Amino acid sequence: SVDYREIEGPFYLSPLISTEVINISGVKNVNNCMMLCRIKGCSVIVAMTTTSTVCRLLILKGISLSNTILDSPSAVGSEAGSQVLVNADINATLAAMINNETFTWLNSSTGRIGSIQLVNITLTGCYRIEVAGARGGDNIYRFTVGGNGSWIAGSFNLTAGTQLAIVVGQAGGSVHSYDTRDCGSGGGGGSFVYEIADEHLLIAA
Structure with missing residues (x-):
């Protein structure tokens, strides 16, 4: 059988996880909510008690790439008076869903001054980061022809709540004028990933 445990406050769910939500009203008590959750195969129960109990069941469907890792996690069961129960193995289930997913960031602007892209880490774990400098x-x-930029990779233990800044280098400027044919072309820009809280550099190329 599936075991559930009650948690204090809402359950914070990564925006990358796609869910199906089922609302069932008129349930007698929380135990009946758990029975319904087992039948439906859900992972999170939100029980809201008024004159009767309303059960909100969340079924985890998998990764949704229509959402982005940039978004903040959603608070499930944040309503006043809500009782939140989760599957005892929910953290392992979430980790298995997100594991081996790949997310790519490209240069986000033009000109010599690029923009910084922000990433919110919503699940504690080991992350492999690959960085390439621009050509x-x-x-x-x-x-x-301009040479390729350098490439480097590493694995980092990151905790939920960490915010990363990503800077992606742009290609160097090319010589397009006959009058400047003897001038050198521009060098490619560097790419960096660092933690925003203390500006700790994780990796650069």
């Missing part, structure tokens, strides 16, 4: 510019009059 250099070309010189079509000297038949030279």
Whole structure:
């Protein structure tokens, strides 16, 4: 059988997780909510008691890439007087869903001054981060092609609530004018990932 445990306050669910929500009214008590949850295969129960108990059952469906890791986690069961119960294995279930998912950030602006993209870590775990610097510019009059930027990867233990800043380098400027054919092309920009709280640099290329 499936075991459930009561938690204090709401349950914070990553925005990456797609859910199906079932609301059932007129339930006699919380034990009946748990029985319904077992039948439906749900992972989170929110019981709201007035004259009778209303059960809100959440079924975890998997990763939804229509949402983004940039969003803040949603608070399930934040209504006053709500009783929240979760599947005893919910953290392992969530980790299995998110594990091996890949998210890619590209350069988000033009010009020499790029923008910083923010990421909210909503699940504690080990994250592999790969960073590539941008390629250099070309010189079509000297038949030279800019070289590729450097590449580096590492694994980092990150806790839920950590906010990361991501800077993605842009390609170096190319020589497009005959008058400047003897000038060097621009170098590619660097890419960086650092923690916002203390500006601790995690990785750079």
